[in-house]
Amino acid sequence: xxxxxxxxxxxxxxxxxxxxxxLDYFPERLENGAWLTVQKDRMPSHWVDGFWTGQLWLAYAxxxxxxxxxxxxxWTGELSHLKETTLTHDLGFIFYLSxxxxxxxxxxxxxxxxxxxxxxxxxxxxNPRGEYMxxxxxxxxxxxxxxxxNVDLMMNMPFFYWATKQSGDRxxxxxxxxxxxxxxxxxVRPDGSVSQCADFDPESGAFLRQSTHQGxxxxxTWSRGLAWGLYGFAEAYxxxxxxxFLHTARRIAEYAIANAPADKVPFWDYNSLDIPNTYRDTSxxxxxxxxxxxxxxxxxxxxxxxxxxxxxxxxxLSLWQTYSTRDTDIPAILVQGSRSVPHDLKNHPLVYGDxxxxxxxxxLLRPDxxxxxxxxx
Ligand code: GLY
Numbered sequence: 001x002x003x004x005x006x007x008x009x010x011x012x013x014x015x016x017x018x019x020x021x022x023l024d025y026f027p028e029r030l031e032n033g034a035w036l037t038v039q040k041d042r043m044p045s046h047w048v049d050g051f052w053t054g055q056l057w058l059a060y061a062x063x064x065x066x067x068x069x070x071x072x073x074x075w076t077g078e079l080s081h082l083k084e085t086t087l088t089h090d091l092g093f094i095f096y097l098s099x100x101x102x103x104x105x106x107x108x109x110x111x112x113x114x115x116x117x118x119x120x121x122x123x124x125x126x127n128p129r130g131e132y133m134x135x136x137x138x139x140x141x142x143x144x145x146x147x148x149x150n151v152d153l154m155m156n157m158p159f160f161y162w163a164t165k166q167s168g169d170r171x172x173x174x175x176x177x178x179x180x181x182x183x184x185x186x187x188v189r190p191d192g193s194v195s196q197c198a199d200f201d202p203e204s205g206a207f208l209r210q211s212t213h214q215g216x217x218x219x220x221t222w223s224r225g226l227a228w229g230l231y232g233f234a235e236a237y238x239x240x241x242x243x244x245f246l247h248t249a250r251r252i253a254e255y256a257i258a259n260a261p262a263d264k265v266p267f268w269d270y271n272s273l274d275i276p277n278t279y280r281d282t283s284x285x286x287x288x289x290x291x292x293x294x295x296x297x298x299x300x301x302x303x304x305x306x307x308x309x310x311x312x313x314x315x316x317l318s319l320w321q322t323y324s325t326r327d328t329d330i331p332a333i334l335v336q337g338s339r340s341v342p343h344d345l346k347n348h349p350l351v352y353g354d355x356x357x358x359x360x361x362x363x364l365l366r367p368d369x370x371x372x373x374x375x376x377x
Contacts, residue, residue, distance in 0.1 A: 092156025154232025192255030231291030
């Protein structure tokens with residue numbers, strides 16, 4: 001398996017190098033052989049920007065080739081203007097995979113200021129009555145916008161934990177832990193399946209119902225949402241040592257494994273009535289793989305840790321053997337991602353699928369780097 005995964009990583013570096021030469025703005029998804037780039041003036045589109053800087057930083061960490069560092073710094077610098085926006089719930093994704101990752105790899109203090117500024121801005125999406133971070137919409141928007149969370153937000157909580165570690169200000173970690181507990185109560189079901197969203201009364205903070213935006217239905221499990229939850233709770237455990245988060249991540253992992261198709265790459269929603277004649281989501285598979293490795297790194301049970309690692313390796317191998325672009329001219333790494341099937345966006349490469357595939361490969365092949373980049377909690 002290792003030699004196959006090494007080939008996958010070498011191939012991924014070639015694709016990153018090619019995109020580095022050809023891209024003129026942040027990539028989002030690929031259609032008809034070319035990357036569609038982010039709409040500059042549409043703020044929520046920018047949630048994907050860190051997945052490109054993240055690929056460049058990981059390429060640099062692995063190769064120590066200066067061309068990747070130069071590019072990573074340039075593209076990271078382009079994100080500076082986002083540090084003041086309250087219009088996205090994904091400042092964590094953006095700044096963690098650019099400035100924080102870059103700082104961990106280079107130890108360059110100059111990367112810190114924008115990240116800490118963004119963390120301060122990000123606190124403005126916190127609702128203390130419901131103890132949650134608001135998903136989507138304006139912070140002064142209508143009640144349905146101010147009263148909604150999604151499981152995607154769990155992936156932004158490490159940014160807050162990091163900000164507390166870096167600055168000493170405990171407020172960030174407090175918000176992250178409160179939001180994580182609220183997410184656990186309202187999004188994760190007893191069988192380990194996960195709702196994408198939950199709605200609240202933003203004035204009283206009362207939980208109202210589960211709902212979805214990209215899944216099949218309010219009571220289904222959108223596969224990338226499950227993946228965000230698995231990785232997010234595994235990280236919350238490693239940052240806090242709170243066993244509740246470990247048990248939550250384990251429960252989600254068990255669901256993902258029990259409900260995976262034979263080749264380990266989930267369909268876009270675990271409850272789709274059209275399985276197996278519907279779309280896969282390779283980005284969900286890649287996030288599940290790296291989430292399982294994060295879970296394994298924090299595991300207190302050696303047998304389970306071994307199980308999570310084996311499963312992650314098998315997912316990575318399946319992605320490489322069946323869902324990669326090798327032997328094509330497509331400038332992405334993975335095919336068959338699904339941005340959002342209900343919005344008719346499916347069956348395409350996605351920049352986050354590529355990022356998390358590379359992250360998975362680094363974690364599997366470079367334990368030394370994994371400790372530097374992902375181990376410092
Ligand atoms: N966070 C948005 C998505 O996963 O599509």
